[in-house]
Amino acid sequence: MSQSAITRSAGLTGFATLLSRILGLARELIVARFFGAGLATDAFNVAFRIPNLLRDLFAEGALSAAFVPAFTRRLSTQGKEPAFELFNRISSTLAVVVGAVCLIGLLAARPLVEAMAPGFAAVPGKIALTVTMTRVMVLFLLLVALAAAAMGALNSLGRFFLPALAPCFLSIGMILGATLFTRWMSWLQMDPAVGLAFGVMAGGLGQLLVQLPALVREGWRPRFAPGFTDSGVREVGSMMVPATVGLAATQFSVFMNTWIASQLVQGSVSWLNYAFRLMQLPIGVFGVSIGSATLPQVSRLLAEGKREEAGASVGHSLTLVMLLNLPASAGLLILAEPIVRLVYQGGHFDAGDTQATALALQAYCIGLFAYSAIKVVVPVFYALGDSVTPTRNSLVSVALTVSFNLAVMHWLGHVGLALGTSVGALVSFGMLLAKLRGRLGELPSTLPATARISGATLAMGAVCWLVLGVVEERLGVTTVAARLAAVAMPGAAAGATLVAVLAAAGSPELKELAGALLRRTR
Numbered sequence: 392m393s394q395s396a397i398t399r400s401a402g403l404t405g406f407a408t409l410l411s412r413i414l415g416l417a418r419e420l421i422v423a424r425f426f427g428a429g430l431a432t433d434a435f436n437v438a439f440r441i442p443n444l445l446r447d448l449f450a451e452g453a454l455s456a457a458f459v460p461a462f463t464r465r466l467s468t469q470g471k472e473p474a475f476e477l478f479n480r481i482s483s484t485l486a487v488v489v490g491a492v493c494l495i496g497l498l499a500a501r502p503l504v505e506a507m508a509p510g511f512a513a514v515p516g517k518i519a520l521t522v523t524m525t526r527v528m529v530l531f532l533l534l535v536a537l538a539a540a541a542m543g544a545l546n547s548l549g550r551f552f553l554p555a556l557a558p559c560f561l562s563i564g565m566i567l568g569a570t571l572f573t574r575w576m577s578w579l580q581m582d583p584a585v586g587l588a589f590g591v592m593a594g595g596l597g598q599l600l601v602q603l604p605a606l607v608r609e610g611w612r613p614r615f616a617p618g619f620t621d622s623g624v625r626e627v628g629s630m631m632v633p634a635t636v637g638l639a640a641t642q643f644s645v646f647m648n649t650w651i652a653s654q655l656v657q658g659s660v661s662w663l664n665y666a667f668r669l670m671q672l673p674i675g676v677f678g679v680s681i682g683s684a685t686l687p688q689v690s691r692l693l694a695e696g697k698r699e700e701a702g703a704s705v706g707h708s709l710t711l712v713m714l715l716n717l718p719a720s721a722g723l724l725i726l727a728e729p730i731v732r733l734v735y736q737g738g739h740f741d742a743g744d745t746q747a748t749a750l751a752l753q754a755y756c757i758g759l760f761a762y763s764a765i766k767v768v769v770p771v772f773y774a775l776g777d778s779v780t781p782t783r784n785s786l787v788s789v790a791l792t793v794s795f796n797l798a799v800m801h802w803l804g805h806v807g808l809a810l811g812t813s814v815g816a817l818v819s820f821g822m823l824l825a826k827l828r829g830r831l832g833e834l835p836s837t838l839p840a841t842a843r844i845s846g847a848t849l850a851m852g853a854v855c856w857l858v859l860g861v862v863e864e865r866l867g868v869t870t871v872a873a874r875l876a877a878v879a880m881p882g883a884a885a886g887a888t889l890v891a892v893l894a895a896a897g898s899p900e901l902k903e904l905a906g907a908l909l910r911r912t913r
Contacts, residue, residue: 406552407551407552407555407556407559408558408675409672409675410556410559411555411556411558411559411562411675412671412672412675414559414562414563414566415562417562417566418562418565418566418569421566421569421570422565422569422587425569425570425573430514430516430517430520431520431582431583431584431587432584433508433511433517433521434517434520434521434524434584435524435584435587435588437504437507437508437511437521438504438521438522438524438525438527438528438588439524439528439588439591440507441496441500441503441504441507441525441528441529442496442528442529442531442532442535445492445532446532446535454485454539454540454543454627454631455539455542455543456630456686456769456770456773456778457627457628457630457631457773457778458481458543458627459543459546459547459686459687459690459770459773459774460630460686460690460693460770460773460774460776461477461623461626461627461630462474462477462478462481462543462544462547463547463686463687463690463691463774464690464693464694465477465623466547466548466691467690467691467694467695468694471609471610472610474544474547475544475610475611475612477621477623477624478540478544478611479613479614479615479616480616480617480618480621480623480624481540481623481624481627482537482540482541483614483616483617483618484617484618484621484624485536485537485540486533486537486615486617487617489532489533489536490533492532493529493530493532493533496525496529496532497526497529500522500525500526500529501518501522503525504518504521504522504525505518508521520582520584520585523581523582523585523588524584524585524587524588527585527588527589527591527592528588528591528592530595531591531592531595534592534595534596534598534599535595535598535599537599538557538595538598538599538602541554541599541602541603541606542554542555542557542602544606544611545602545605545606545609546684546686546687547687547690548609548687549687550605550609551684553601553602553605554602556601557597557598557599557601557602558598560594560595560596560597560598560601561591561594561595561597561598562594563594563597564590564591564592564593564594564595564596564597565587565590565591565594566590567590567593568586568587568588568589568590568591568593569586569587569590571586572586572587572589572590572593573585573586573587574586630773630776630778631778632778633778633779633781633782644788644789644792644793644815647793647796648663648792648793648796648808648812651796651797651800651808652805652808655800655804655805656804656805659804659805659808662744662747662748662751662805663751663805663808663809665731665735665748665751666748666749666751666752666755666809667751667755667809669723669730669731669734669752670723670752670755670756670759670762673715673716673719673723673759673763674759674762674763674766681708681711681712681715681763681766681767684708685704685705685708685767685770685771686770686771686773686774688704689701689705689770689771689774690774692704693774693775698831699831701771701774701831702831705767705768705771705827705831706837708767709764709767709768709837710837710840710900711900712760712763712764712767713760713764713837713840713841713844714840714844714900714901715763716759716760716764717760717844717845717848718844718847718848718851718885718889719759720756720757720759720760720848721848721849721851721852721855721885722851722852722855722885723752723753723756723759724753724756724852725852725855725856725859725885726855726859726877726878726881726882727749727750727752727753727756728745728746728749729859729863729868729874729877729878729881730749730752730878731745731748731749731752732745732749732868732874732877733874733875733877733878735748736874747805750805750806750809751805751806751808751809752809754806754807754809754810754812754813755812755813756813757810757813757814757817758812758813758814758816758817760820761813761816761817761819761820762816764820764824765816765819765820765823768820768823768824768827769781769823771831772823772826772827772830775830775831777830780823780826784819784822784823784826785819787818787819787822788815788816788818788819788822789815791814791815791818792811792812792814792815793811795807795810795814795815796808796811799811840898840900843893843896843898843900844893844898844900846892846896847888847889847892847893847896847898848889850889850892851886851888851889851892852885854881854884854885854888855881855882855884855885855888856881858880858881858884858885859877859881862876862877862880862881863877
């Protein structure tokens with residue numbers, strides 16, 4: 392895979408991620424329309440949180456980062472058959488381990504729910520409904536873990552679009568759960584809301600099944616072969632142990648941020664959550680997608696002993712992250728309030744909530760490039776066989792973020808917490824980049840690209856700000872059409888300005904990105 396192929400693969404993955412996020416928004420709107428905010432949605436959210444607590448460990452997080460380098464090394468040095476043998480070993484072992492965890496969750500559903508949501512006991516039937524949903528959804532963890540292993544294998548084989556599209560099935564399943572499965576629950580003598588839980592299971596099954604035909608076409612033949620003593624399984628397992636510590640630290644940071652926000656004015660927790668939900672779109676499209684495309688390439692080059700070329704690939708990916716994220720940051724900084732107003736304002740979400748959420752979004756934007764770049768850099772350490780450095784870095788970043796937030800909580804309020812998260816991400820990326828240069832050598836200089844992209848971003852930001860002022864002055868912000876125009880018109884003008892300035896500067900990054908988008912997808 393060449394560097395231009397990384398760009399194309401990242402574009403495909405980003406497009407699929409964008410579709411997934413749009414479907415996710417549609418899912419949230421439909422669930423809200425059918426169930427509102429009350430007993431049923433409270434029960435569902437707590438029940439779904441239980442498998443999600445372990446999802447980062449057994450699925451998208453530690454497992455993927457540890458498995459892809461091992462699979463890619465086996466693929467590069469020994470070929471497809473031994474690589475698929477490792478895949479069978481890993482997935483079979485995973486099925487045994489996660490299956491046991493699911494069994495424990497099934498048997499211990501009630502005490503788990505009572506521990507996570509003790510206040511539910513005050514509402515008759517709420518604990519019972521949550522327990523029922525938990526038991527229905529407990530196997531979702533197994534399905535999504537196996538789907539993540541399949542995604543890692545396909546990415547290593549150069550297939551990115553289908554695995555990135557697979558998460559759409561979770562949203563599709565939940566939409567079916569809200570609109571169709573709920574009607575069938577009376578036949579099972581269950582609360583209609585349990586249909587949402589069955590929708591999650593259908594979505595998880597879809598995420599797994601949609602990827603299996605592509606694996607078969609690549610030569611995979613399924614075989615149940617747990618291998619707790621297998622060297623490849625033990626290698627992946629040993630890489631996951633430090634990552635677990637890092638994930639625990641991240642969860643602690645999330646807990647502390649929630650705890651601190653709960654000490655501030657009412658609404659602080661919600662404002663931060665609403666703002667970060669908007670941030671997840673560019674992080675997923677511009678960060679996770681590029682990281683997913685980069686990891687197999689870097690793993691393959693390192694397996695072949697080509698460290699200099701691996702460093703060049705990392706540098707190229709970081710330049711691509713910068714090309715996409717610096718303009719996105721500027722756009723979100725300027726359009727934060729119009730975007731929040733368009734997406735959220737209405738009903739109980741008033742203009743004051745819009746302003747508070749927009750301020751949090753602007754503070755998060757400061758760290759957008761770092762958030763996305765970390766998604767590229769961290770997996771490279773796993774490809775190098777080093778899971779300790781990202782873990783140590785995560786601990787330092789969490790300590791810094793929590794300390795910063797405690798120091799500014801009474802001065803800057805909830806905005807300070809968002810700013811602290813950005814500061815932690817910036818410091819974390821700086822530390823990781825310094826360590827990576829020590830492992831891969833000096834990365835290619837990004838100064839010329841930085842100058843071009845920064846200049847184009849400044850021009851884009853100026854045009855965006857001017858157009859926004861004109862649109863709001865002429866149309867106001869009271870109608871839905873005016874709110875849509877206040878986002879779409881400045882956004883379109885900003886995008887056109889960015890492309891024009893980069894083209895005038897002869898940006899090779901723009902030419903490569905445009906070329907990748909025009910090529911026929913695989």
